[in-house]
Amino acid sequence: MHKFAPGIQGTQHEYREFSIIGDEHIAASRSTEAISDGTMLGQFSGASSDLRNAKSPEERQMLVRTMLRTLGFNWLCYCRFTQIGEMVSDALYYGTFSPAGWPKKYFGEKHHEVDPRLCFASRYEWPLIWDLSILANAREHGRDSLRTQRFIEDAERAGIRSGVTFGLVNPRNLDHSVIHFSSSTPGKGWIVDSVVGQAYAVGLSLHEFLLHHVATPNLAHDMSGLSDVQRNILNYITNGMSDKEIADQLNMSIHNVDYHLRQLKKRYGAQNRVQLAYITGRFLSN
Known part of the structure; x- marks a missing residue:
């Protein structure tokens, strides 16, 4: 584990491209399932319903x-x-409340x-709680x-000088x-516990x-796009079978098994066999 700073630890990740989105990408609700976990706090505890009930993007932006x-912040x-290991993929960035051009x-x-904040929060x-120092x-x-x-120099020029960063992990997937x-306020001394709590509620x-x-492009590609051979190979690697054992089970050459594994790793952004098995066990088999 590589130490970045007191309280900030992690290793540098390998990223694929981010997709930058704005309000033009916001569609009607994709689900009616309530996901609030009861942790929202204070005067902003109803902010989620206010965002949903906003009559226009302009009203929603004014609210945020x-x-x-x-709270004393300029940007969000x-x-x-x-994320699979150190590989980060299928990423989007909602930049409506970022500094212009950031x-x-x-x-x-x-x-x-x-960005050490991104590494920490992942x-x-x-x-x-951070500042430029x-x-x-x-x-x-x-x-x-x-x-x-x-x-850091570009953040300073953009007026990004202090703030708080949160990471949220969905335990049901990746x-x-x-x-x-x-x-734009220098130093982090002004970010007291009440500000952190209310910022978490808004976030x-x-x-x-x-x-x-x-909608986020992610690893949940339609499994119907996989052939029966590919489905079997995914099941076999999660059971720890070698290429030779898989080849014997499917009555094909090891070369063909290797070809399918390379295609599956490319499809799901896995760097190696272990990651592909991890994806299958944690996500694709759901």
């Missing part, structure tokens, strides 16, 4: 911006992705690959300090969500809303 200003960034800068410069579910300390301990320094609240409300209204 008002909540941000009330939300991203959701699938999503393009952030991903154009590949800052997401060295591993832990407790909040990270914390991120600078992460740079000193990181593997790519020059790139991290450029990220999805992770990360929510950044940020402010969870937005997470719930987006989870129901924005």
Whole structure:
């Protein structure tokens, strides 16, 4: 485990491309299932229903911006992705409440690959209270300090100087969500416990809303697209069978088994056989 800074630990992840989305990608509710876990707090405990009941994107944006200003934040960034080991894929970034031009800068410069906040939140579910000095300390301990320094300089120019970051993990699949609240105020001393609690309530409300209204490309590709051979191979590798054993079971050559495994790893973003078995056991077999 690589130490980034006091309280920030993790290793650098390998990312595929992020899809940047806005309100134009928000559709009617995809589900009527309530997912609130009862952890939303304080005056923003009804924010999720307020977001759902907003009559227009403009009304929804005004609601969120008002909540941000009330808490002392200027910006909110939300991203959701699938993580397998150190591989992060099938990711989206909701940039409506980001500083102007920040999503393009952030991903154009590949800052997401060295952002210590993202690494922390993809591993832990407790909040990270940060400012630029914390991120600078992460740079000193990181593997790519020059790139991290450029990220910090760009964040400073964008007015991203302090904030709190939350990670949300869905235990039923491989999805992770990360929510950044940020402010132009230097230093993190102003971010007291009550601010963290209310920010979590707002973030969870937005997470719930987006989870129901924005479809995420993920590993849940339609299993009907798999051949019977591919389905059998997935089942066999989860049982720990070797290529030779699979070939004997399916009456085919080891070369053909290897070919199908390569195609399956490519389809589901797995780097190796272990990850493919993990995906099958945790997700595709549901």
